[in-house]
Amino acid sequence: MMIPDxxxxxxxxKLKNPLVASAGPLTGELDSLRQLEDAGASAAVLxxxxxxxxxxxxxxxxxxxEFQAFPNAESLNNFPEMPDFDSYGPDDYLxxxxxxxxxxSIPVIGSLNGWSDGGWIxxxxxxxxxxxxxxxxxxxFVPTDPTITAAGVEKQxxxxxxxxxxxxxxxxxxxxxxxxxxxxxxAQRLADAGADGLxxxxxxxxxxxxxxxxxxxxxxxxxNRHEARTPIRWIGILRDQLDISLAAxxxxxxxxxxxxxxxxxxxxxxxxxxxxxxxxxxxxxxLEEVNQWxxxxxxxxVEQLKGSMSQGNYPNPSALKRANxxxxxxxYTPQY
Ligand SMILES: Cc1cc2nc3c(=O)[nH]c(=O)nc-3n(C[C@H](O)[C@H](O)[C@H](O)COP(=O)(O)O)c2cc1C
Numbered sequence: 001m002m003i004p005d006x007x008x009x010x011x012x013x014k015l016k017n018p019l020v021a022s023a024g025p026l027t028g029e030l031d032s033l034r035q036l037e038d039a040g041a042s043a044a045v046l047x048x049x050x051x052x053x054x055x056x057x058x059x060x061x062x063x064x065x066e067f068q069a070f071p072n073a074e075s076l077n078n079f080p081e082m083p084d085f086d087s088y089g090p091d092d093y094l095x096x097x098x099x100x101x102x103x104x105s106i107p108v109i110g111s112l113n114g115w116s117d118g119g120w121i122x123x124x125x126x127x128x129x130x131x132x133x134x135x136x137x138x139x140x141f142v143p144t145d146p147t148i149t150a151a152g153v154e155k156q157x158x159x160x161x162x163x164x165x166x167x168x169x170x171x172x173x174x175x176x177x178x179x180x181x182x183x184x185x186x187a188q189r190l191a192d193a194g195a196d197g198l199x200x201x202x203x204x205x206x207x208x209x210x211x212x213x214x215x216x217x218x219x220x221x222x223x224n225r226h227e228a229r230t231p232i233r234w235i236g237i238l239r240d241q242l243d244i245s246l247a248a249x250x251x252x253x254x255x256x257x258x259x260x261x262x263x264x265x266x267x268x269x270x271x272x273x274x275x276x277x278x279x280x281x282x283x284x285x286x287l288e289e290v291n292q293w294x295x296x297x298x299x300x301x302v303e304q305l306k307g308s309m310s311q312g313n314y315p316n317p318s319a320l321k322r323a324n325x326x327x328x329x330x331x332y333t334p335q336y
Contacts, residue, residue, distance in 0.1 A: 004294035005301035011171035015042035022270035039284035043107040049093040051114025097130040107133035115141040134171040165194025175199035197245030222273035227251030239265025240312035255289030265307035
């Protein structure tokens with residue numbers, strides 16, 4: 001019987017298969033990280049160190065020194081508290097990263113999450129020094145000011161990527177959302193600025209309104225498998241245009257979804273929600289199903305599968321443009 005070669009290249013690393021644990025609570029705890037490795041995960045992305053965590057830590061240090069200088073300064077009592085970040089600062093993050101590197105032998109990818117061009121960027125270097133095999137830079141910004149242009153937002157992303165690229169020598173992946181007016185142009189500029197890979201796509205958590213308290217509150221809803229269609233489409237479109245790694249995230253929940261993302265051109269597929277629902281061992285079930293699929297379809301390797309249905313390799317490239325959309329709307333029949 002043919003034994004398919006599941007290995008795949010990602011960010012210049014040879015991974016043993018395309019199933020990677022995405023940033024989230026399971027990769028942040030050593031026990032579940034080990035369970036993910038045992039289940040077959042080929043790499044893991046640690047939860048992010050957030051710009052806000054770094055800045056809060058620096059504000060706290062500043063506050064301490066101000067307090068020493070002006071012990072009676074009343075304004076210090078009114079200093080805003082950020083209890084969420086009190087117990088987990090950048091030093092804890094770096095310590096966790098070092099422990100993760102000791103606990104598992106798969107590549108460990110650090111993650112930095114921010115937007116502004118402040119001092120938090122220097123933590124990219126710290127993450128490299130702590131032993132990360134690569135860095136995932138998660139850039140997330142919500143423009144609410146009408147004077148901010150789309151071009152200005154994109155420039156900020158590109159400048160950030162260039163600044164982080166300059167400060168580290170490990171591979172750099174950039175995690176972005178899907179909402180850009182011309183994603184192929186933007187993606188190319190991120191690659192030109194030094195991204196070795198793109199992680200497509202970040203999944204934004206929208207606030208909901210609590211009708212009892214009349215407050216906005218973040219309501220974390222896990223993904224569903226249909227959400228993989230957005231990365232399937234865009235990875236299919238981008239695969240032949242970009243000479244960098246592409247990772248798929250959002251809605252990766254079943255073996256068929258993983259196969260589809262590989263066909264579109266993903267180098268790896270990342271999972272968070274499904275493993276939070278079913279446990280780290282479920283990654284092993286998916287890995288076995290992917291392996292079985294390759295055997296059944298006589299596909300010798302993941303490398304052979306990758307991108308074989310990208311836009312450029314598909315006989316009808318317009319399928320990824322408007323045509324299918326119009327056909328789907330015209331042919332829809334009511335369900336009742
Ligand atoms: C509870 C939770 C925590 C997460 N934390 C992070 C994080 O720290 N950094 C990050 O880049 N993504 C984070 N993510 C996003 C996931 O890594 C992933 O990209 C996203 O959930 C989409 O994949 P999924 O459909 O498999 O959940 C988190 C997701 C969840 C559900």
